[in-house]
Amino acid sequence: MIDASQVTPSTPRRIDPPLKKGEKLPRLLAIANQKGGVGKTTTAVNMATALAAVGKKVMLLDLDPQGNASTGLGVKRSEIRKSAYDLLFEDGLNPAELSVPTKVPGLYVVPSSMHLAGAEIELVTAKRREYRLREALRRPLPFDYVIIDCPPSLSLVTLNALVAVDAIVVPLQCEFYALEGLSHLVKTIERVKQHFNPKLDIHGVLLTMYDPRNRLSGAVADDVREFFGEKVYTTVIPRNVKLSEAPSYGLPAIVYDMKCPGAQAYIRLAGEIIRREKKIMNMSSLTAPETAAEVQNNSKLIEHKIEPKEVSA
Numbered sequence: 001m002i003d004a005s006q007v008t009p010s011t012p013r014r015i016d017p018p019l020k021k022g023e024k025l026p027r028l029l030a031i032a033n034q035k036g037g038v039g040k041t042t043t044a045v046n047m048a049t050a051l052a053a054v055g056k057k058v059m060l061l062d063l064d065p066q067g068n069a070s071t072g073l074g075v076k077r078s079e080i081r082k083s084a085y086d087l088l089f090e091d092g093l094n095p096a097e098l099s100v101p102t103k104v105p106g107l108y109v110v111p112s113s114m115h116l117a118g119a120e121i122e123l124v125t126a127k128r129r130e131y132r133l134r135e136a137l138r139r140p141l142p143f144d145y146v147i148i149d150c151p152p153s154l155s156l157v158t159l160n161a162l163v164a165v166d167a168i169v170v171p172l173q174c175e176f177y178a179l180e181g182l183s184h185l186v187k188t189i190e191r192v193k194q195h196f197n198p199k200l201d202i203h204g205v206l207l208t209m210y211d212p213r214n215r216l217s218g219a220v221a222d223d224v225r226e227f228f229g230e231k232v233y234t235t236v237i238p239r240n241v242k243l244s245e246a247p248s249y250g251l252p253a254i255v256y257d258m259k260c261p262g263a264q265a266y267i268r269l270a271g272e273i274i275r276r277e278k279k280i281m282n283m284s285s286l287t288a289p290e291t292a293a294e295v296q297n298n299s300k301l302i303e304h305k306i307e308p309k310e311v312s313a
């Protein structure tokens, strides 16, 4: 397997086609950490659901051959026609046309397929191999957010996600080895910025599976906050069995049991993400005014739908 931190460009930097007047790109976020089982898929599914619940149109792209995000959203393997694999390799496919609706209004998924397991090898010799996903996704789409659930590796498939997106959400499990491998991820992000995607940013670091009764959880959270400072979201996802039960019903935890502490935490996270987005949009001189207004509008929307204390900064 190719390690993304060692990849140097095989093709000249891609220039994105200009947008026509009135066209806008969705915000593209990747949920990434090469460490396995840290809560990437749980975060992708529930964050996407929480954003859809406040009126955003969201597409979740399942880039992991394990397909946990697809099954966790109730997509049956037998129903999959075209998948994230096709998006990577077939030029000109429109992701909106591949996406299938879920039980959550406003949330669509481009499912994974087993073929993704072989994508790594096929990508090595593919044309514009680092930009395949960027070319497929960086176009006007009928979505406010595209959220990519990455596989647990820093492979060429993950590299495609990092090259395509605006920012990365990094889930970190509150356990002893949480910080292990993190410098490798940070190095890879720096390299992707340098060679392929200069505007790539870490959107935030999310502490997951936090157990307040376990002193180690607190110690890890302190370490991570010291290392990443303000990049760490205030919202912490608690260890909560409902979050692990929900996928077996093909439902996001927010739909399975909206009141459980895990679902509530993901709802708070969506509020925090929208507030951070607002800040980013306001700082960016390139932002179209209507985009900033829209985000602001939706922050109000979330404040109406969620208890005020949960969304206060």
Ligand SMILES: Nc1ncnc2c1ncn2[C@@H]1O[C@H](COP(=O)(O)OP(=O)(O)OP(=O)(O)O)[C@@H](O)[C@H]1O
Pocket: 035, 036, 037, 038, 039, 040, 041, 042, 043, 064, 066, 068, 150, 151, 152, 208, 209, 210, 237, 238, 239, 240, 241, 243, 244, 245, 262
């Ligand atoms: N906050 C939580 N509390 C309890 N269980 C959790 C929590 N978050 C995730 N889990 C469970 O932990 C396991 C790993 O989570 P998940 O699949 O989201 O991680 P991942 O990073 O996507 O894994 P992989 O690297 O294999 O793709 C799953 O069984 C999931 O249901």
Ligand SMILES: [Mg+2]
Pocket: 040, 041, 042, 064, 068, 149, 150, 151
């Ligand atoms: Mg996963």
